């Protein structure tokens with residue numbers, strides 16, 4: 001892709017949902033006004049502390065276009081995904097007289113877009129919102145697909161709504177300021193897309209893992225676009241996770257338990273990396289996944305600097321949390337595993353001894 005090219009990926013438009021586009025490229029700001037639209041009088045730009053300048057620049061730009069624009073600054077990372085911060089946003093909307101035709105813009109990483117989308121889903125029972133993801137993870141996953149939400153002390157994303165955005169603008173230039181640990185953490189969801197659906201992603205990363213760790217790598221745009229296409233295909237046919245969408249949860253059953261155990265101080269992508277290692281070992285021990293594909297998880301995750309291990313002594317607590325994962329049904333634990341490369345499937349009610357053995361490979 002040349003630096004001027006813009007890729008457009010269409011999402012939804014089936015089962016009564018409004019279609020929207022994910023744009024990937026550079027200098028996409030000119031698209032924002034059109035997405036906000038003429039019916040809106042007010043626009044609220046929700047941004048994290050780390051992007052205070054970006055948030056204010058967007059607010060000023062929207063004000064120049066004639067909107068009553070406000071900026072709502074929220075804490076960085078998971079500290080934004082709380083009921084208290086959502087209430088703070090609702091207060092700001094109420095005080096600015098925000099109506100049903102007004103629009104929320106969420107600019108930031110996945111934590112910010114999850115929160116902004118959730119505030120949009122709940123304000124007046126649902127207003128239009130636009131996502132401007134600024135991390136790899138938010139571009140390839142969080143901002144796409146309409147899952148919005150916040151955490152509670154009891155678990156990850158326990159409160160939320162399906163509320164797709166009106167558009168998603170992935171400006172690759174935003175990635176230049178991202179700390180390397182956050183860049184790499186987003187690669188976990190990219191690698192997830194590779195294992196569940198598009199192995200070319202794995203080939204591209206394996207061809208030069210060090211280059212994959214930076215936005216200036218030769219395959220950055222292709223990795224992001226391929227991952228978005230994986231997600232777009234899935235959520236376009238199953239927005240509300242009645243079946244197929246569960247494959248996007250690969251590695252997440254353990255990951256969310258680790259995040260809760262760490263009081264949301266771990267990056268989501270790091271936890272997903274450990275969770276995929278666990279899911280691969282579970283698949284292998286259950287006799288479903290071949291050794292080569294299971295081993296490939298370790299090598300590729302490690303090659304980009306993602307973690308494979310977590311504390312062995314925490315297993316009882318992690319198991320308790322996993323029992324109330326959103327994929328559980330009654331007392332039935334359910335995991336996404338692979339029957340082979342790009343063959344994700346649901347594994348229901350694994351033998352507790354197999355679960356423990358799989359964690360034996362992950363625990364340290």
Ligand SMILES: NC(=O)c1ccc[n+]([C@@H]2O[C@H](COP(=O)([O-])OP(=O)(O)OC[C@H]3O[C@@H](n4cnc5c(N)ncnc54)[C@H](O)[C@@H]3O)[C@@H](O)[C@H]2O)c1
Pocket residue numbers: 048049050051075076077078081108109110111112114134135136137138141142143144145146147148157174175176177178179182185186189267268269
């Ligand atoms: N809704 C979904 O479908 C979905 C999918 C995947 C993940 N998620 C959620 O996404 C969240 C993780 O998102 P994340 O990995 O983007 O982390 P994040 O949103 O916590 O961002 C990481 C840090 O980077 C900062 N930041 C963001 N963009 C920056 C930039 N361009 N330059 C400098 N700093 C920047 C943020 O303020 C934060 O401090 C989790 O809460 C996870 O549950 C949601």
Ligand SMILES: O=C(O)C(=O)C[C@@H](O)[C@H](O)[C@H](O)COP(=O)(O)O
Pocket residue numbers: 141145147156157189241245246248249252326
């Ligand atoms: O979009 C989905 O569906 C996913 O499962 C993508 C995940 O990467 C993402 O972390 C999602 O927020 C997890 O959803 P949850 O329903 O398990 O909370």
Ligand SMILES: [Zn+2]
Pocket residue numbers: 141189252268272
């Ligand atoms: Zn995720």
